[in-house]
Amino acid sequence: MSIKKFISKRSVDSNTIGGLALVFAAGRGVAFFLLLILFVLGYYYMKSAERGKRYPIRRIRAFEAVEEAVGRAVEMGRPIHFTFGFGNLYSSVAPQYVAGLAVLSYVARLAGKYGARLIATFGVPEAIPIVEELVREGYRSAGRPELYKPEDNVRYLTNMQFAYASAVQATLIRERPGANIMVGPFYAESLIFAEAGSWTGALQIAGTARETQIPFFVLVCDYVFIGEEIFAAAALASGDPAIIATIRSQDVGKLIALALIILGLILLPLGLNLGNFLFI
């Protein structure tokens, strides 16, 4: 069967060719193999880093600015504010929330190191124990457990979007933080937070992988993690070379995506739609 016939046949009925169709859910076969390749690569890089191999990672200015922001807040005698955006821990944006938690863990360690007051605000009740643990652990690991005050450092606000936006805005205005760090899945509240933070004169670092909100952060904040950089920041925040090494598999994934785009562009004038093949 020619490639053209094969692809056009797949596009008509994805459940008719070979044994694969009996196993894979329609349209998910190629995606499974791509996912498998990335998982295997990620695991390989992680293990090779554990064996001592080091992979160079490009500088992320926003990540480097986090320590500067914490130091600035301490010098000004003001607190550090951290928030995650209106996402949750059980949908497609959960990984962004997890990335935000990892960055919070890093900020908490820095707050402990410099003796800064950290205020973490959020709107996901499931995250309360995690945030409490991360902030407590941050102060404890820096040898300053006495600085941890859960009623002040960890503030669950509400799980309603604009009530949460209003409460974060009020926190920023009342507490006047020296640094405002926002990493996670942000929706319409992003600009409300960024503008309120801007009014208080805080050094602002923000990041989200929700592409519609990135322009707002770029416009208002001092440093921004753009898209996937929040996941790289999460890995860098861990300080663990094995975790940092997994970023390399993201880069390989980007190369695969680029190759597929170029292949698609080459095949299109020949009357072949690569998209049909990818959704086998």
Next chain:
Amino acid sequence: MSVVARRYGPQAVILLMMLFLLVTYFFVMPEEVMGFEANVIKWGSIAAGFAMMVGAIDILRYHIAFLVRRTPGQWLYSLVLIVALLLTAATGTIGVVTGVGTTYEPFAWLYNNIYVPADATIYSILVFYIASASFRAFRVRNAPALLLLIVGLIVMLGNTSLGYVIWPGFTPLSVWLNKNIVAAAFRPIIIGAGLGIIITGLRTILGRELYRRE
């Protein structure tokens, strides 16, 4: 509970659940397995429901402290919040117990006449924030900023009736810009974010996300 169980117990549950959900997503499964998958997703909602209770208790604890200490500039707001929280919870519970549900009149009144207008008000504030952010964005300091201003104006006019009155071509031009230029700029970001999500998933499955307490 032993350290091993505390450390590896939750990790084992996460690993099993994530692998199970991945398998049911990618492979054709018998109906019984898919039924179990639906139940697993429901467990998530139930756990989230319990978390809401934890959240409510957390909020009460936080604000009762202000009330007890009579913290200047705060305790009155805390009182309003506590009363509102308890009142909404009480009317909502009565609605459930009596079988009326969320249409129970006092609960619906609170929601429609207090929560909805307040929510809409905060959302409306965005208009002013967008205006002040646009003012910063559209200051022409160099050639790319001028390009941004021109494209921004075209898109804005393309989305308003005034733009159509000035020149009907604004709307199709705005649509073309969004479908081609903006989409081309956004797609690499979306692809990169997708890859980041996959690798975060891998780190979570392997228990390497966040930090490890030794």
